[in-house]
Amino acid sequence: MSGSEEYTKSREIWNLKCAKCGRCIQICPTYRVTKWEHLSPRGRIILSPYTEEDAELVKSIFSCLTCGICEAACPSDVDVTEIMERTRERYTKQRILPERHLRLLDNMVKTGNPYGDEIEMYETDDRVDLIYYPGCTSLAREKEIFDSTVKILDSMDVSFEVEFRYCCGSTSLRIGGDLSYAEKNYLRLKDVLKKTGAKTILVNCPGCYRTIKRDYEKFGGLNADVLHITEFLSMNTDRLRLKKENLKVTFHDSCHLARHMGIVEEPRKILSLVADLVEPENSKMDSFCCGGGGGVRVSYRDLTRAVRKVRIEQLKKTGAEIAVTSCPYCYRNLKNGAEGLSIKDLTTFIAERLRK
Amino acid sequence: MVPEKFIRKVMDVVGTDDVIHSSRVTEVYSTDASPFYGRTAAVIRPENENEVSEILKLANEFSVSVVPRGGGSGTSGGAVPKDAVVIDMKKMDRIEVFPDDMIVFVEAGAILHDIKNALSRYGLFLPPEPGSLKIATAGGFVANNGSGKRGLKYGGIRNFVVGMNVVLPDGKAVRMPSRTHRSPGIAHQIFTGSEGTLGVITGIYFRVIPLPEEKRTYLIHLKKRDNLNRILREVLKATPDAVEYMDSRTSSAIGFEPFDLLAVEILGKDRCAEKIMERLGGHVLEGRDEEDFWESRETLGAEIAKKGTRVYAGEDFAVPFSRLNEFIGQIYRIERETDSEIFIYGHLDTCNLHPAIVSKSFENAMETARRISRMALDMGATIGEHGLALRWEFARGLEIFRRVKYCLDRRNILNPGKFGI
Ligand SMILES: Cc1cc2nc3c(=O)[nH]c(=O)nc-3n(C[C@H](O)[C@H](O)[C@H](O)COP(=O)(O)OP(=O)(O)OC[C@H]3O[C@@H](n4cnc5c(N)ncnc54)[C@H](O)[C@@H]3O)c2cc1C
Ligand code: SF4
Numbered sequence: 001m002s003g004s005e006e007y008t009k010s011r012e013i014w015n016l017k018c019a020k021c022g023r024c025i026q027i028c029p030t031y032r033v034t035k036w037e038h039l040s041p042r043g044r045i046i047l048s049p050y051t052e053e054d055a056e057l058v059k060s061i062f063s064c065l066t067c068g069i070c071e072a073a074c075p076s077d078v079d080v081t082e083i084m085e086r087t088r089e090r091y092t093k094q095r096i097l098p099e100r101h102l103r104l105l106d107n108m109v110k111t112g113n114p115y116g117d118e119i120e121m122y123e124t125d126d127r128v129d130l131i132y133y134p135g136c137t138s139l140a141r142e143k144e145i146f147d148s149t150v151k152i153l154d155s156m157d158v159s160f161e162v163e164f165r166y167c168c169g170s171t172s173l174r175i176g177g178d179l180s181y182a183e184k185n186y187l188r189l190k191d192v193l194k195k196t197g198a199k200t201i202l203v204n205c206p207g208c209y210r211t212i213k214r215d216y217e218k219f220g221g222l223n224a225d226v227l228h229i230t231e232f233l234s235m236n237t238d239r240l241r242l243k244k245e246n247l248k249v250t251f252h253d254s255c256h257l258a259r260h261m262g263i264v265e266e267p268r269k270i271l272s273l274v275a276d277l278v279e280p281e282n283s284k285m286d287s288f289c290c291g292g293g294g295g296v297r298v299s300y301r302d303l304t305r306a307v308r309k310v311r312i313e314q315l316k317k318t319g320a321e322i323a324v325t326s327c328p329y330c331y332r333n334l335k336n337g338a339e340g341l342s343i344k345d346l347t348t349f350i351a352e353r354l355r356k
Numbered sequence: 357m358v359p360e361k362f363i364r365k366v367m368d369v370v371g372t373d374d375v376i377h378s379s380r381v382t383e384v385y386s387t388d389a390s391p392f393y394g395r396t397a398a399v400i401r402p403e404n405e406n407e408v409s410e411i412l413k414l415a416n417e418f419s420v421s422v423v424p425r426g427g428g429s430g431t432s433g434g435a436v437p438k439d440a441v442v443i444d445m446k447k448m449d450r451i452e453v454f455p456d457d458m459i460v461f462v463e464a465g466a467i468l469h470d471i472k473n474a475l476s477r478y479g480l481f482l483p484p485e486p487g488s489l490k491i492a493t494a495g496g497f498v499a500n501n502g503s504g505k506r507g508l509k510y511g512g513i514r515n516f517v518v519g520m521n522v523v524l525p526d527g528k529a530v531r532m533p534s535r536t537h538r539s540p541g542i543a544h545q546i547f548t549g550s551e552g553t554l555g556v557i558t559g560i561y562f563r564v565i566p567l568p569e570e571k572r573t574y575l576i577h578l579k580k581r582d583n584l585n586r587i588l589r590e591v592l593k594a595t596p597d598a599v600e601y602m603d604s605r606t607s608s609a610i611g612f613e614p615f616d617l618l619a620v621e622i623l624g625k626d627r628c629a630e631k632i633m634e635r636l637g638g639h640v641l642e643g644r645d646e647e648d649f650w651e652s653r654e655t656l657g658a659e660i661a662k663k664g665t666r667v668y669a670g671e672d673f674a675v676p677f678s679r680l681n682e683f684i685g686q687i688y689r690i691e692r693e694t695d696s697e698i699f700i701y702g703h704l705d706t707c708n709l710h711p712a713i714v715s716k717s718f719e720n721a722m723e724t725a726r727r728i729s730r731m732a733l734d735m736g737a738t739i740g741e742h743g744l745a746l747r748w749e750f751a752r753g754l755e756i757f758r759r760v761k762y763c764l765d766r767r768n769i770l771n772p773g774k775f776g777i
């Protein structure tokens with residue numbers, strides 16, 4: 001091949017299995033709203049071997065939403081999100097980070113959670129089967145999700161105890177921070193399970209869900225079933241006493257819940273009990289990110305806003321009166337840019353439709 | 357390095373947000389789907405013809421080389437710059453359909469898949485369709501004179517280009533609009549297949565045709581490859597719309613029995629063609645089954661890539677019909693010698709084969725590609741549809757190209773280093 005002598009040399013990209021075919025580019029949310037190739041999966045993979053102080057390079061690596069839609073399209077099974085997280089670890093170790101990311105990591109050091117707040121703690125020694133772990137966002141920012149979950153569980157006569165002392169460590173893991181926060185909560189939950197004899201941990205947040213269910217395997221795993229609230233409710237629909245309404249709703253799948261963890265039918269099963277469900281463009285495993293994932297909202301708000309706008313348009317196009325999601329973080333992000341569309345977390349939506 | 361002053365002046369034209377320089381991220385623009393890498397001095401994103409023209413005038417003033425870039429899906433390194441600034445055309449993506457004339461005007465950065473969707477709303481279509489439909493831009497496809505499926509009856513994309521807007525290397529914008537299905541002269545055709553070396557295409561007028569009301573696909577399994585040439589000749593007598601080929605390994609990768617497979621597409625109702633297909637034992641696919649088959653054909657590369665290190669290196673060859681079987685045999689010989697795995701598929705109606713190399717390592721894949729290239733040259737084969745760019749050993753008539761290049765781009769501003777020039 002004529003150009004080969006001058007233009008080809010072996011590069012790390014080939015070890016990452018990426019053939020540079022480009023199939024992932026057009027579907028990437030950050031590419032879609034910017035049309036910059038370094039903000040696309042292929043671009044990020046090409047740049048992943050570097051660790052340099054270069055604002056655009058840092059942006060390329062830290063603006064990935066870790067939404068994983070590129071992985072679904074990639075013919076070569078390239079683990080884009082995994083490669084991004086490993087790359088971020090190198091940057092984080094050298095503290096080459098966007099300003100607000102640095103602040104977030106400092107918050108983790110100071111308060112143990114990404115918000116930097118003192119969050120209300122819950123603990124129990126009582127013997128119980130089910131532990132409800134609400135996570136930081138449901139407690140510190142979107143309290144109605146916590147209240148609604150408690151209300152639903154009570155209405156179902158579920159015996160449970162609330163546990164929250166530490167953040168699950170998800171945010172730190174997704175932005176390449178160290179494992180210690182995740183490990184601390186892992187040890188704490190392990191201890192709680194032992195004391196209470198609980199066999200199930202129930203969570204609201206898909207970030208907590210992935211971290212506790214999958215990432216804690218690194219530490220040896222927990223001897224308990226980890227259930228997302230939508231799984232739990234869909235397994236127990238017979239205990240839900242709900243009012244069916246003549247209402248059109250649409251559902252936004254969180255990337256973590258759908259693509260990362262494969263939960264797509266459960267929330268739909270619950271919503272169909274109370275309303276008529278219409279699917280948006282990009283749903284289930286093809287869901288389009290709300291724009292807030294992967295820590296992007298922390299430092300690249302312009303990208304978050306632009307991606308969110310695309311998603312909100314897709315949700316609006318369905319003609320639904322309400323868009324429901326089952327992720328406190330997506331909820332928080334979507335409602336900030338909803339412009340006339342009502343956004344609800346699934347727990348709140350269901351709690352409002354419980355029969356007295 | 358390009359002069360600071362050039363960058364500043366370019367920023368005056370397109371704004372600061374659409375220029376990136378002095379950053380590692382420009383490396384993304386230094387490669388495409390080929391194994392080749394170059395060096396990008398800056399990336400510039402124009403939004404209209406005027407901006408393209410101003411950029412080229414400045415490039416002349418400062419003697420800066422310029423490489424137009426579309427989707428970066430080329431596999432011959434056409435968009436790979438050698439110390440040049442890259443003009444990324446993807447922000448120019450307007451599509452306008454003139455249904456009554458069956459003409460579509462697109463800006464060069466429009467993605468082919470978006471064009472297909474826009475046309476289908478009017479019951480129209482553009483027959484040449486590459487496997488990179490969802491990645492490639494109209495400008496890149498035309499600049500490469502790409503093709504894909506349906507080459508026999510319709511030819512490559514060249515046959516559908518009836519007008520064009522181009523900015524010449526000195527910055528002069530030339531418009532050649534067309535609302536007709538015939539278009540005299542060679543002016544716009546010079547740029548089709550010029551691979552970004554003669555001008556920056558900013559807009560293209562394609563003639564398009566109505567989507568057929570009926571269509572079907574016949575699958576013909578070949579128990580013995582020896583019969584391939586004879587059966588292909590029979591198939592071509594039916595003047596089908598597309599004939600795609602997969603070797604036994606490729607067809608089993610997408611779930612068929614491990615026999616060589618011919619997929620013959622027939623658009624519209626054609627009794628004579630149907631008779632021939634029946635005689636050859638073709639199994640008919642219609643409706644959803646047919647769609648599923650072509651979808652799996654589109655993701656073929658995907659299934660293959662799962663097997664190991666896939667490098668898009670040297671996998672596009674137009675082969676003389678008489679040497680089809682021999683060519684396939686030689687590929688398998690090289691496969692054995694280099695201990696790689698090669699999946700052969702392609703557009704058999706134009707005898708355009710794609711041997712996809714899967715290998716243990718990058719180096720091994722490159723060695724396999726080199727051997728295939730040498731063998732192909734010996735056999736009188738050439739590049740089919742992916743462009744010559746950095747694989748110019750296959751180029752013919754370079755003297756004529758050099759002279760045209762000299763006329764249009766005396767200072768060799770546009771895409772230097774391609775075709776060995
Ligand atoms: C998975 C895969 C499948 C493929 N299947 C096919 C197939 O079936 N058929 C086929 O023909 N090809 C195929 N290709 C090759 C490639 O996709 C095509 O050549 C495509 O047309 C390139 O378009 P692009 O926009 O990506 O161009 P680029 O790769 O960006 O550029 C290609 C060339 O065009 C020039 N160029 C780009 N835009 C302009 C412009 N506006 N003005 C002037 N010059 C310009 C560039 O300088 C370069 O020389 C495939 C590639 C891949 C990765
Ligand atoms: S994970 Fe999402 S944001 Fe990140 S590169 Fe892939 S598609 Fe883009």
Ligand code: SF4
Pocket residue numbers: 017018019020021022023024025041042045073074075076077078080
């Ligand atoms: S789709 Fe996969 S192999 Fe292709 S460029 Fe993207 S990451 Fe690489």
